[in-house]
Amino acid sequence: MQVILCDSAEHVGKRAADIVEDYVRAGSAVLGLATGGSPSSTYRELIRRHREESLGFSDVRAFTLDEYAGLAPDHEQSYHTTIRREFVDHVDLPLENLMTPQGDVSDLAAEAERYDAAIGAAGGVDVQILGIGANGHIGFNEPTSSLSSRTRVKTLAGTTRRDNARFFSDGEVPRLCLTQGLGTIREARTALLVAMGANKAEAVRAMVEGPVSAHCPASVLQLHRRAVVILDPDAASLLSLADYYREAQEMNDELGLSARSGGFD
Ligand code: PGA
Numbered sequence: 001m002q003v004i005l006c007d008s009a010e011h012v013g014k015r016a017a018d019i020v021e022d023y024v025r026a027g028s029a030v031l032g033l034a035t036g037g038s039p040s041s042t043y044r045e046l047i048r049r050h051r052e053e054s055l056g057f058s059d060v061r062a063f064t065l066d067e068y069a070g071l072a073p074d075h076e077q078s079y080h081t082t083i084r085r086e087f088v089d090h091v092d093l094p095l096e097n098l099m100t101p102q103g104d105v106s107d108l109a110a111e112a113e114r115y116d117a118a119i120g121a122a123g124g125v126d127v128q129i130l131g132i133g134a135n136g137h138i139g140f141n142e143p144t145s146s147l148s149s150r151t152r153v154k155t156l157a158g159t160t161r162r163d164n165a166r167f168f169s170d171g172e173v174p175r176l177c178l179t180q181g182l183g184t185i186r187e188a189r190t191a192l193l194v195a196m197g198a199n200k201a202e203a204v205r206a207m208v209e210g211p212v213s214a215h216c217p218a219s220v221l222q223l224h225r226r227a228v229v230i231l232d233p234d235a236a237s238l239l240s241l242a243d244y245y246r247e248a249q250e251m252n253d254e255l256g257l258s259a260r261s262g263g264f265d
Contacts, residue, residue: 116180
């Protein structure tokens with residue numbers, strides 16, 4: 001796991017965008033997109049680079065991590081609509097290249113299986129952008145999720161529903177979702193997790209410095225060959241090896257190592 005300590009949310013966005021850009025400029029990238037507040041500064045920076053530095057997404061394909069069950073893709077709070085509003089509609093990524101699990105189907109289990117297979121058929125995800133929940137979830141893989149799980153139907157934890165209620169005008173967050181599994185996420189060539197804010201500090205500590213455990217699903221990234229964790233000072237505040245991460249990062253920067261070219265696993 002490579003831990004990058006940043007000064008601010010904007011700095012987190014720039015470091016994360018550097019890694020995504022590296023894959024996009026290499027051509028025909030498959031991106032894994034996360035919704036939520038954490039990747040906002042990353043998407044803002046990618047949009048800026050699209051507008052000002054001709055970073056093109058026309059041959060990029062993208063898969064989102066998860067979707068609420070029961071919401072049609074065009075529902076205002078669906079993750080399909082959210083990722084369009086936050087990122088996809090602001091760059092030249094063709095809409096037909098954006099894949100999201102469909103939440104309003106009658107057979108959710110079959111949809112989950114289809115989605116997992118579609119990721120494989122696309123050759124897998126090159127770089128998977130991730131946030132982390134205060135309870136350590138990634139995607140909607142709540143505590144006790146199997147570390148080998150595939151895309152499937154999940155019940156949302158009460159804490160997650162309360163965290164997300166602010167986005168729903170009636171406060172009624174769906175109870176079920178479709179989410180890529182931890183086993184699916186682990187297959188992405190690079191896992192890129194961004195976290196900001198003191199409410200993530202304990203989950204970040206458990207993910208980076210705790211044991212690999214379904215109690216903190218994000219800790220599965222310790223088993224990933226190329227996991228990069230980019231943090232603001234508040235999210236990093238409970239880490240005990242901060243000096244070591246800083247030193248390792250300086251060395252990586254000096255040697256010009258990138259997530260795509262390797263050096264971290
Ligand atoms: P957030 O959520 O980015 O909105 O904080 C992250 C998550 O719950 O996975």
